[in-house]
Amino acid sequence: MTGDDRTPVLVGVAQATERDARSEPAPEPIAMLERVARDAGEDAGAGSHLLRSLDTIGIVNVLGWRAPNPAAFLAERMGAKPTRTILTGTGGESPLVLLAHAAAEIEAGRSRAALLAGCNTLRTALRARRAGRRLGWATGPESPPFALSGHKGGSSELENLYGLSSPPVVYPLFENALRARRGLSLEAHCRAMGRLMSRMSAVA
Structure with a gap:
């Protein structure tokens, strides 16, 4: 690396996890x-x-x-x-x-x-x-x-009207749309997703 090299590098990282959020007071x-x-x-x-x-x-x-x-x-x-x-x-x-x-x-x-x-x-x-x-x-x-990238909500007014504002609620809709498009039964889709995710889990 030369003296005027501006290649971005990570020099330090950290992570903290509060697994018991029931503690009072919870960390701010x-x-x-x-x-x-x-x-x-x-x-x-x-x-x-x-x-x-x-x-x-x-x-x-x-x-x-x-x-x-x-x-x-x-x-x-x-x-x-x-x-x-x-x-x-x-x-x-x-x-x-x-x-x-x-x-x-x-x-x-x-x-x-x-x-x-x-x-x-x-x-x-x-x-x-x-x-x-x-x-x-x-x-x-x-x-x-x-x-x-702006400060807009993560969902539209129409989505909010029907309670579609969080990933656990919205993602199953995506899953079912994908399954229907591929013409798979629920069981077959679950097996296909399991095979896909198992490879990712092995890497993680």
Whole structure:
């Protein structure tokens, strides 16, 4: 690699899982993001020094958390002063869209060090809603981030009208449409999908 090579590389990664979301109080989104960010800094071997030198922080939209600019909020917690903060839209493709955007910015010379993060708090939010509790999660600064791929809902008004707003409800419709198009019985379709997914499971 030459001195002016701008090939994007991953220098640190981290992941945290809260398997018992029933604990009270459940971790707030900002605390979860800060935890994995600091762990990623340690994994990179540069710790807080790297985090403070970030010029870009991008966050995958966190369902159930109405923070205007979670990237700026995370920067405050870590003592970072990025020149750009990014928030993705809603959708399963959002993490890869964010990764591709950050890599392109580095390759173009517009960024030198970026942190990309996200967390899933949906189970905690849904449990609180069913119990009639307000979570009162901190939301941080109001400054607007750069909106990557827009901020639109994951489903249309028509889909919402019929309760088609979450993957466990929508994906079975896709499955049945695929099965009907191929002219398969339910049993034959299940066998075909099992053969397909078993190879993926073996790789995972």
